[in-house]
Amino acid sequence: MAHTDGDWIRRRLRSATQLTELRDTETTLQAVARHTRGLMGSDMAYVSFTDFDRNETVIRKTDGVRTQAYATIRQPLGTGVLGRVAIGHSSYWTPDYQVDEKLHHLGDIDDIVAGEGVRALLGAPLTVAGRVIGALLIAHRIPREFSPVEVERLESVADQAAVAIDNAQRHEQLMELVEQTSGERERTGSDVAALSRGLDLDRRLMETVTSELPASSLLSIGAQVLDCDIWFTDLPGRRPIAASTDAPVPDRAANAGGTFLTVTAAGRQFGELVTDRALGEAEQTLLERVSLHTALWVMLARAREAVELRDGTEAVAALAGGDLDAPAVRSVLAEWWLHQADRWCVLVLDSPDPVRDRVMRALSASSPSPVIIAPHDGHICVVTGDARWVAAVPDLFAARGWTLRGGMTWVAAGSADAADATGTAGPAGRDFAAAHRQAELAASAQRTLGRTGLSDGAGLGILAAVLHLADQGELPTPLVADLSPLTGYDASHHSGLTRTAQVYFDTDGSVARTATVLGVHRNTVRQRLDRIGGLLGEDWNTMPRKLDLQLALRVQALADRR
Known part of the structure; x- marks a missing residue:
């Protein structure tokens, strides 16, 4: 099924x-x-x-x-x-x-x-x-x-199953040791107490994991039992993910006496546990229990995030589809607690597959207000009403060493002549679909022009739109001027008329600057311009023909790069 x-x-x-x-x-x-x-x-x-x-x-x-x-x-x-x-x-x-x-x-x-x-x-x-x-x-x-x-699905099930099986085995072994030790007269009361303490730690950690409490709760339980502070960091050991204390993570060189334990499960490394003092052998065994349950917590948290992201996929698809009326749009936004915003920003972000989930998790974790984040048509789509968070997205990417390239467009609450059941005006699906398309166009223009950052779709120029269509292979041939007289001449005479025309336009019609860029004499540039006029007609350098040729030359340059 x-x-x-x-x-x-x-x-x-x-x-x-x-x-x-x-x-x-x-x-x-x-x-x-x-x-x-x-x-x-x-x-x-x-x-x-x-x-x-x-x-x-x-x-x-x-x-x-x-x-x-x-x-x-x-x-x-x-x-x-x-x-x-x-x-x-x-x-x-x-x-x-x-x-x-x-x-x-x-x-x-x-x-x-x-x-x-x-x-x-x-x-x-x-x-x-x-x-x-x-x-x-x-x-x-x-x-x-x-x-x-x-x-991939069976592997994900196997990952969780392996940890669950290992956890059950360790718990049973611990219980057997407690029973065995309790029945041996030669064992001291301290031995029984130590094993019982481990069993109690196991129970408390498991209750925390299944109760969906934060990871800091796990570390606090471990810190109480071990009488030390514990940090859960990324693998380089620099960025704290959770901690039992507000104190900063100790520097590894300065914390030579601390204990460092990699949080590993199902063949994956999730981070590192760091203590502020060296632990004995028995204490390290307890820290291993904290480590295993921390791995369980991470795996379950990621599974919950996946559910939220997939739910977001359905919401984004509905909003970007353009088929919803105003009440239906408000219903989708209300489900995500976004219905009370005055306007919404639709972001389209490039992100390669290997880090896409990491980017979405980071975006979700960094937003202090409700947000919809989901993969959509080969990119990440975000819907939010928080302008300050949108402004902080570049810093989020920069802090993690990720390249930010995307587009954004705002949708106003009263952008459509539609009203919900209460008579309140609100955007319809076509407004979000148009905003998504505009943001997507801006992101495509960023890629085509080799730029980074967030581009506002509201300020998108005709050049970016034409380049986007050309890049997608959707540019109608009659939309730009015919350059075949230039390209044909270049092919048969091994000349550079097409390149000369492009540089001439890019330098605002300066013969001197064109000569400098091309590395030729000014008279050579003038001769080429005369030849271009002979091939294209004397009006080639006057409006509106000039604009058509500029766009066509940009499209040609894009095709050459591809």
Whole structure:
């Protein structure tokens, strides 16, 4: 069953939250298999644990599997899809296992797979802090291809599942140690107290993660238990993300006695925990629990942000589509708490794919007022009513070393002759669609002209509009003057009349400056201008023909650059 991006991410968030709350391994494994099958719409799903000492991976829990033989497969590492993925290097899929010659097949396991009727398989490794613990697979009983989106989705489920499984295992181990220690007479009361303290820390951290409290709450709990200040920073260790104190992050060189622990989960590094003093071995174990729950907090927070961004996608698409009347526009704005603004700014921002989500998260986190931020038609679209925040966007990009290139246009509350049910005038969808188009045009002009920064669409000139159309391949041929007499002459005589005309216009008709730019004698420029007049007509340098030729020459220059 197919799901839209927004629907899938919401389901994914609910699943991640439920998995995070589980505390025993067997229940967690069963939930992972069940949730994965439902999220991926597969015939079956299953989880395996990898045993490198035995060089095999063993299926532990399944959902949708019919035969006992399949549910208890012990797959040698490196064989089949399961054994290949369980090594931990990368995801792998096959459209039809039974005929895939790239796989290392084993006869007895192939018979089990055939008996289950499995054909297509997709698997992702389960890793925590660089440690492989197993694999997560889905299967179909018909041959089929898997899209890059499906691979990415299973990998995201596997990331969260790995952390949830590892967390459940650690919690169980801690509980077993407490019970074991409590029953041994030779153990001191301090040993039991230390283990109980760890179990209590685990419980409090988990409650904080699932309660959606800020990351500083996690660090404050850890700071109380460890009796030290804790900071959560980016990996260079310079920018604090959260802290248990208002004090600044200690300088690494000056804090040589502190403890530094990388926050890692599911093969990804989220930042670093820093303490203001050195921790002992037992204390470092407690800090590791804080680190794991901090990673859980980050993963859930990002999943929630993804839901918000996808919801924003729907809102942006509705506003930019132009089909909404004034009451419908007000309803969309009210859903985002933007309906009380006097005017709204529509921003269109360039951002390459590798950092697009980071840019959107930074924009969202920096806005003190309601804002809609979403990917749209290859760019980032923003709708806000906060003029001061818009003015601060360049500083936001500069502080992170990102190049800002985009356009913006304001929409006034009374821009349309439309009224809502209360009789209050407000913008209709066509107003937002026009503003979005104008902002998009301004951003395109910035790209075409090689400029950076935010360009106000309200001040967009005819040249920028023509260049935008040319860049998009949408410029009607009759819209600009015919330059073929110049370009044809240049091609047959190896001359530079087209370039001469462009420089002549760019220097406001100065023969001397044109000669300097081209590096030729002034008489050469005059001779070329006479030749241009002979080819194009004597009115080539007078209005309105002059404007047509200037635009055509700019378009030609753009085509040459491309």
